[in-house]
Amino acid sequence: MSNASLVIANWKMNGNRALTREMSEILRDNQADFKGVKVVVCPPYTLLADMAGHIYYDEIALGAQNVSQHENGAHTGEISVAMLQELGVEYILLGHSERRAEQQESNDSIAAKAAAVTQAGLTAVVCVGEDKSQREADKTWSVIQAQLEQSLAGLSAKQMARVVVAYEPIWAIGTGETASPAQAQEVHAKIRGWLVENYQQVGARVPLLYGGSVKANNAESLFSEADIDGGLIGGASLKGEEFSAICRAAKG
Template identity: 55%
Template sequence: MPNASLVIANWKMNGNKALVKEMTAFLRDNKEQFNAVDVVVCPPFTLISDLTRECYYDDIAVGAQNVSEHESGAYTGEVSTSQLKEAGVGCVLIGHSERRQLFAENDEQINRKIKSALSADLQVVLCVGENKSQRDAGETWNVVSQQVKNALQDVATDNAGKIVVAYEPVWAIGTGDTATPEQAQEVHENLRALVVDLFGEIGNKLPLLYGGSVKPDNAKELFSQKDIDGGLIGGASLKTDDFLSICQAAQG
């Protein structure tokens, strides 16, 4: 029986106003099929306001894919925590592998972003994961644990309740490859022990998500693992039927 309780859609640089209307209407009409699951949709910045309006009376939360560590100033192209909150955003993805790889975000900057988001009372979804060469070299846990420790350095225990950790093996993102349920659970079990070590008992309640080519045909088995509390969904979150099936798999 799946124990998942949180499913987050990451649309990346995809989607339009039509998808916002289509997806929210579809989820609204089928909400009874996943009413025990919290659903968050993270669209591109340009669609946040549209999504917020469509979700106003629904139990679908709105998230952002990125945020600046700066509150204001001459930072062309950046968006601050206060601007996100004013737009109706409740959580933000930080440290996604594409931000690390394509935009050179490092652990120190990710740590600053997390602290800024937490101080603004935003929920943080910290993304971590190893690439293929690191997995092949047996470095998976060394890489993942260091990313978590660096990202959460000096984060107070009082803020732990606003943190989600999403394990996304880089080699599985958008490739069609997926960590086996056993591989994913092994990392999540270690993550559970790590967040308990960092934050104490509250770490047992901190949601741990799996991401990386989650699809309708593998979601149930992934979500059935003891320490996997839900998913961070990429490509499948752009298709109404697929995303509904994943939410249903989380419901059990």
């Protein structure tokens, strides 16, 4: 039986205005099938306003793929939390492995962004995960623990109540290779233990998402694991019926 309660679509650098309309219509038509599951769509910045308009009356939340830690000022090309709030954004992805690799985002930078997001009352979705060489060297947990310790550094218990942790093994992102439910659950259980140890009751309630080649045909088995509370969906979130099927799997 599914334990999932949150499914987030990460469109990455994909999509157009037509897709915002198409996706919103498909989700609206299927909404009754996954009632009770929080569904969030994170399109590129340029599509946020369009998506916000299409889902205004629906039980679909809007998310962004990144944000600046700065409130305002001389930061060309950056987008602030307040700017995203004005568009109706509720969730913000932080520290995705692609940004860690391509933009050299550090754990310290992610921690500063998480502080800004949660202080504003929005939800920070903090991504962690190991690459293939780290997994093969049996360093999975040491890598993830360091990411958690540094990326969540300085957050109060009140702020942690506004945090979601997404485990995305880098070797499974966009590769078609997925961690088995047992592999994913093993890591999620360790993350849960660390959160409880450091944040007690608040840590026990932090949603834990799995991401990495999640599709309609494997979502149900992943979401049935005890410590997997939902999914962060990449490529499959660009296909309306596929994404709706994943959301249905979350409801179980």
